[in-house]
Amino acid sequence: MAEKLVPVVCPWCSVGCRFYAVSANGYIRRIEFDYDHPTIANRGKLCPKGVASYQFINSPQRLKKPLRRVGERGEGKFEEISWEEAYRIIASKIKEIKETYGPEAIAFLGSEKITLEENYLVHKLSKAIGTNHLDFPGRYCQYSNSPARIALFGTSAATNPFEDIAKAELVVFWGHNPAETAPVLFGQYIEKAILDNNAPLIVIDPRSTRGHKYASLHLKPYPGTDLAIALAMLNVVISEGLYDKDFVRERTTGFEGLKESVKDYTPEWAEKISGVPAEHIRKAARLIATKRTAFFVNEGVNQHINGLNTAIAIADLIAITGNIGKEGVWSGVIPGAQCGYCVAMTGVAPNKLPTGKLVTDEAAREELERLWGFPIPDWVGFDLTTMVREIGNKIRMMYIVGGNIAKSMPNSGWVREQLEKLDFLVVQDIFPTETAAYADVILPAAAWFEKTGTAISFERRVQRTYKAAEAPGEAKPDWLIIVELAKELGLGEYFKYSHPDEILREINKVIPVFKGATPEYLAEHLEGCFFPCSEPGEGTKVLFKTAFKTPDGKAHLQPVTWREPPETPDEEYPFWLTNFRLVGQWHTGSMTFESPSLKKRWPDEYVMINPKDAKKLGIKTGDLVKVSTRRGSVLVRAEVTEHIREGVIAMPFHWQVNFLTLDEINEKTKMAELKAVAAKVERVEE
């Protein structure tokens, strides 16, 4: 059979790159670059993960048959069963738990790795069963910047298309390293601003990252103290009268409250907390206030308990400097996975409906009940951390689709102990992950290229990806598994779908911002549409040009105050431990570890230590060291390098770092402390 070029969206980060999967006889042989569609985000280009993305699909480790646990939880002993038996076991268990404890003992997780249509169905199934305990592993991703920007601007989405980044006069990387985490975005847009248009780059990061060599100014705060810098920048911009007075007067509310809240946060105060020289903070603030700025704010800001405050302060800064609502600026949330938006926009959260409204909104519930035909529970469910905390108590069963929480959640040791206490766990995945080891039933899912569906990039592009390969063995697409399980549960009448197109047509009706993103429109326009796409062919490229998405159309400036990180270094644990991503690895490695071209280039974890700290501890590059926090310890090789500031150590997050992170959460956003914990390092004799 001849080779066929199937247009697909890349399955890793959320830049939304397109390419072709070269398919023959139901297998993917390689990828080919898409230079045929000049308006796609990646303009043909790909990063190493994109190029290698056909490899994990063909891994011999893929799940091929439904499995039932025969050993202890976590032991990884399973036997093969038929789909009929798997559905029967799951359905009877759901029925039993509902009868014994009520539907509120069951929790569902959606996934940023499955399609828009599939997340919609996970949400619909959880509500049909009667539970609002619904969340996804991305709870620890954008849930600082997202609520902050919603509070200020009414929506957290990217303000401008990528092409505007190249037109910016200043670029700020704040806890973000796109040269490594989004190389195509960096190369096609950001680097053009910096190298071709001479925009200065400010990097705010305790590490020197790959983009750092282009930086004019590098602020190296201790992890978790970015808030102090943001507060001091607000203080400088306001006290020096550098803010955009017309913009503040005409388009914002709450300026006086903000001014009052930051009046004592001088750069000298911030220097004491963050270790960043006051003059550098002043210089950065003045540049931001006077130049059209593209802001890249990501996990270095987000993944802290005080991340909400930091994100609010940065959003305040963006607003009062008028760096929003026009061309040539950029800011917005940057989900780490290709379908982060697919989860967020289908309302996969403990308090949301797919329409974007709240479960507590009676009118919105009634509207959805009319569309769906069954009653919707009215109570607010648990976020992911609370779900896991409540296992063995209020939560008896979990249904996890495409997530590896045994590795991705903070304090992995504790998470695994909790998973052992579940009455029943279903894991639907493409690989036997660390989480699947705790499952009672494992359902083998089709991988990204083995199904048709919709993805949404962080540029707000809604794009279609098409089936290019057959799933191995008996694996089935996630949407079909949900449809078949619903039938077994007696809910078949609400899940009458035989193709993802039918699910997308329902989404077109239920979720207003996707009204125009029809299967037909997206098939004809591979470059996709920018949501809100209310009618086919319409899209919104620049947000907030005339009004914000708040009820009064103004940006609501928020007063903001300093909040200590929950753990700071002390005598016993003298270092700040933070973590980062590698360009050739992705999340918990379930797919990249099965990609030979990636695994051999990025084979292992390590811990970065500043030479001065290493000298005191007698540690050299390559030494085996034990890194410990109050949660646990891991063994890892040391890398002694100037690219980390003194007093801070850092590890890539794809391996074991979550045995060390902290499961305390922010009371509003439920964000945990993943990026700043107190740690010690000791050399281990080999």
Add this chain to the structure above:
Amino acid sequence: MAHKKIFLDYKRCIGCKACEVACEMTHGNARIKIFEFPDLFTVPFNCRHCEKAPCLNVCPTGALFRDEDGAVAFNPLSCIGCLMCAVACPFGVPKLDEENKIMEKCDLCADRRAEGLLPACVSACPTEALKFGEINEVLWDKEGKVVANLKSSAEKGEGEKALIVL
């Protein structure tokens, strides 16, 4: 016809290794490599396809030849794996393909060029640090950008700084 080459605009390189993976996908082994230095400086390096290629002159079987785009390509069926090419190469580019007992090196993706495609590493390179084309056109283009930068900086009264930002 002017010769086509891959030009290395190393200042744009972020060391992501998309070129290596794309090359490996196409040829089984990567024939381009990113060299990383402790100061974050990264250089992608592949065969220079020298105009006076010493490897061509020493190949005893004529396995190495210059193709119509100017690439120093090779015929694997004629190669005996003597690696005289590696002895002569000032860069150490030709390597031993241990599996097939022959030399292997970059041929600017002869198969892809035959289909009208760019070499795989150039197709992938997200930052355009790798550029493929008729070499003097690529260089004139670079020179033009440098001069345009000088001009715009001079107009802003930043004449001397212009040399630094290039």
